[in-house]
Amino acid sequence: MIRLFNIDDSKANPLWLAFFRCSVSLICLLHFIAIQPDFDTIFSQNAIVPPDLLHAYNTFRFQVFPSVYDIDHFVAHILPVSYGQVLLTVRILYPLSLTALLIGFVPRLSALLSLLLQLVVISSMDVYNYGVDVFTTMALFYCIICPVGNMYSIQNYLSKKPILLRGHAKYLQVIRGHICMAYFFSGFEKLLGPNWRNGESIWKMVHGYNHYDFFNLDFLYTTPFFLVTGWATIMLEMLYPVFINISKTRTAWLWATVSFHVLIALFMGLYFFSAVMIVFNLTCYYVPFIKVAVELKKRNVREAVLAG
Amino acid sequence: MLLYNTPLLVYGKLTGTGVGYGFFAPNVKSSGLFIGDCDGQQIMPKFNSFESAMRFSTLSSTISDDMFIQTSANDTTKALIDKCSDAIYKAIAVKMYNQNNCVQDTLYLSYNIIMFPTLKQYASGMHDYSLFKTKELRIIKKAND
Numbered sequence: 001m002i003r004l005f006n007i008d009d010s011k012a013n014p015l016w017l018a019f020f021r022c023s024v025s026l027i028c029l030l031h032f033i034a035i036q037p038d039f040d041t042i043f044s045q046n047a048i049v050p051p052d053l054l055h056a057y058n059t060f061r062f063q064v065f066p067s068v069y070d071i072d073h074f075v076a077h078i079l080p081v082s083y084g085q086v087l088l089t090v091r092i093l094y095p096l097s098l099t100a101l102l103i104g105f106v107p108r109l110s111a112l113l114s115l116l117l118q119l120v121v122i123s124s125m126d127v128y129n130y131g132v133d134v135f136t137t138m139a140l141f142y143c144i145i146c147p148v149g150n151m152y153s154i155q156n157y158l159s160k161k162p163i164l165l166r167g168h169a170k171y172l173q174v175i176r177g178h179i180c181m182a183y184f185f186s187g188f189e190k191l192l193g194p195n196w197r198n199g200e201s202i203w204k205m206v207h208g209y210n211h212y213d214f215f216n217l218d219f220l221y222t223t224p225f226f227l228v229t230g231w232a233t234i235m236l237e238m239l240y241p242v243f244i245n246i247s248k249t250r251t252a253w254l255w256a257t258v259s260f261h262v263l264i265a266l267f268m269g270l271y272f273f274s275a276v277m278i279v280f281n282l283t284c285y286y287v288p289f290i291k292v293a294v295e296l297k298k299r300n301v302r303e304a305v306l307a308g
Numbered sequence: 309m310l311l312y313n314t315p316l317l318v319y320g321k322l323t324g325t326g327v328g329y330g331f332f333a334p335n336v337k338s339s340g341l342f343i344g345d346c347d348g349q350q351i352m353p354k355f356n357s358f359e360s361a362m363r364f365s366t367l368s369s370t371i372s373d374d375m376f377i378q379t380s381a382n383d384t385t386k387a388l389i390d391k392c393s394d395a396i397y398k399a400i401a402v403k404m405y406n407q408n409n410c411v412q413d414t415l416y417l418s419y420n421i422i423m424f425p426t427l428k429q430y431a432s433g434m435h436d437y438s439l440f441k442t443k444e445l446r447i448i449k450k451a452n453d
Contacts, residue, residue, distance in 0.1 A: 031359070034360075035357060035359050037355075038355050038357055041355065041360065041403075042360060048353060048364070049396050054396075056392050057392045057393075064314070064318050119322070127367045128364065128366050130362075131331045135324060138323060178325075185329045186330055189329075190330070190332070190333040192334040193334030193335040194334075196333065196335070199427060200426055200427055201336040204336045205336050218430070221427060221430050270362075271359075272359070
């Protein structure tokens, strides 16, 4: 019944590999495109917080990966390049590597390049980062580890021998474990806050972060709506590792979690965060359970024959 | 100390495991606003995309958080963080003035926390937002600027 430690390949549709690779790279690409209108205001030497100042500020914040500013300082000793040129290189290379990952062109290498460039980008705007960046890093890391390029990819198309998909479910289990842990601790930390337990946090969230007047829920202040929603959030997250892994409750818990993220997107404007979380959920608990298509079954038989 | 050694920090950053997952926990923070004054008009930083504005609000809350989490840092570090924060506020003020083509010689900038009444206060008839000013800056342009 509990599927967390089930590592049987035949029970999981390997389509999740292609779904994960394409969705993650597409979201990262769109996320990067979303800040392009203000790229100079955030990253250039004319930025609202100039890079040298941000660099000084980051010295107190345990920054591990180099920013564009650090790379420029390092490269400037070897080559006559300016900050603007280094920034432009990152600005071009990052979407290119994501596109390569999207189409599955040398997938592991393009995932590695995407991850390193993503870390450079987020290190260059360290104080601008929020939850989505952590999960994006995590998703790109799993694109390196997992054989995400083994399905519906250029690599697959160009390969003369069929690429083996054996063992893909083990990777899926690792991602599931990580996601379950993230949800549990997210819920647990909320449980520690008194304002989540009395509904104030939800009330504050729909006011402090709500950008849309047409979602005004003020009229519900006399009802237990905010109290119930607060507890529902805590329970949904904390009990996620249990109920998402029980086959009878999986579908209900999955759609409740997806709906929860849709509401986060609508009420808080955290579109990209919600999108990444929905992709993680669908990758782990929806796509692997789609009935394995006839074509894939045939392919598995062929692989089994080839593997002897 | 173990958690702050470099290999673990690199591993944590590279895999996305180096942070807690308690988003908006244990409590939801109040959001804040940078407000400047341009020839008597209230101004705010301008962004062309929603995502950039969202990221800027993260910057605001990070800086304001650091203002309050200084008790654990030693005095020298505290002073340096303060200096850096001040410089960042000034940089934001200057950018806002340039974005709005302001001509006055004195620039004002304040950082304000948006205070919305709690459920209890709302039920007792208090329905309006208020702004709690946590920081205020005044910068005077030099004659040759």
